[in-house]
Amino acid sequence: MALTKVRGGGVDNPLTLGGGSASDRSIIFDGNAQDFHIGLDDSTDSLTIGKGSVLGTTPNIIFNSDNESVIEKLTFPGSGAVITDFRHGSTTISTGTSASSYVTYSGYTPNYEISSHTFTFGSQMSSTPSYINVFQRDGNQGGHSSIQRMWTDNLSATGFSLYVSDTNNSSNVVVAYIALSIGST
Numbered sequence: 001m002a003l004t005k006v007r008g009g010g011v012d013n014p015l016t017l018g019g020g021s022a023s024d025r026s027i028i029f030d031g032n033a034q035d036f037h038i039g040l041d042d043s044t045d046s047l048t049i050g051k052g053s054v055l056g057t058t059p060n061i062i063f064n065s066d067n068e069s070v071i072e073k074l075t076f077p078g079s080g081a082v083i084t085d086f087r088h089g090s091t092t093i094s095t096g097t098s099a100s101s102y103v104t105y106s107g108y109t110p111n112y113e114i115s116s117h118t119f120t121f122g123s124q125m126s127s128t129p130s131y132i133n134v135f136q137r138d139g140n141q142g143g144h145s146s147i148q149r150m151w152t153d154n155l156s157a158t159g160f161s162l163y164v165s166d167t168n169n170s171s172n173v174v175v176a177y178i179a180l181s182i183g184s185t
Helices: none
Strands: 025-030 035-041 046-051 059-063 069-071 074-076 081-096 102-105 112-120 131-136 147-153 159-166 170-184
Touching: 081 159, 131 147, 147 170, 159 170
Parallel strands: none
Antiparallel strands: 025 035, 035 046, 046 059, 059 069, 074 081, 081 112, 081 170, 102 112, 112 159, 131 170, 147 159
16 A cells, blocks of 8 residues: 555645654655664654654664764765764863873963863764864853963874863863764775
8 A cells, every 4th residue: 555645734734653652653765775764763862864764773863852863974975984973071271280180381481280180971882983183162252372382192992181281370261062973894
C-alpha cells in the first residue's frame, strides 16, 4: 500500500502520528538498495533520521529533548574530509602568579610568567584530536593585553595541556576550546 496524498485542515487540524503513548513512531522509506527512517525514538525522547528500517539503530541526525542537534558524521563534499568526533568547552583560568602552576622568566622587560593548565574532555574522544582551537571568550571589551600567547601540547583522546604567557603577573580569563578529529571519506 502506498500513501499518495495527505490532506490536512491547516493549523487547526494538523497531521498527527501517535496517540501520546510511550512508543516509537516512524516513517520508513523503503528503497530498492537502501532504506531510511525518520521518527520519534521514545526511549531517548528524540527525533531521529537514519539509515535502515529500524528506528535509532543507525542514526545520522538526532534532535534531542535538550534542544541539541547531533550529527554523527559531517562530510565536506569534494574535500575527502569528514569530522569523525569533536569536543568543546570553556572554563575560567588564572594566569601568571595567580595560577597554581607557573614559571617566571625574568631579564625581559617586562617579566613574564608561563602558566600551565590541564583540560579533560567530558568524555573520551574516539581518537587523538587532529586539530584543537583555543580562544579567549570572556567578553572583556578591552581584552587581556597582558596575555601574550596561548598554545597547546600533550593532545590525547582524553584532553590536552594549555600554556599561557602573561606579562601582568596575574589575570583571570575565560578560554574556550574546540577539538576535532578529522578522517577521510
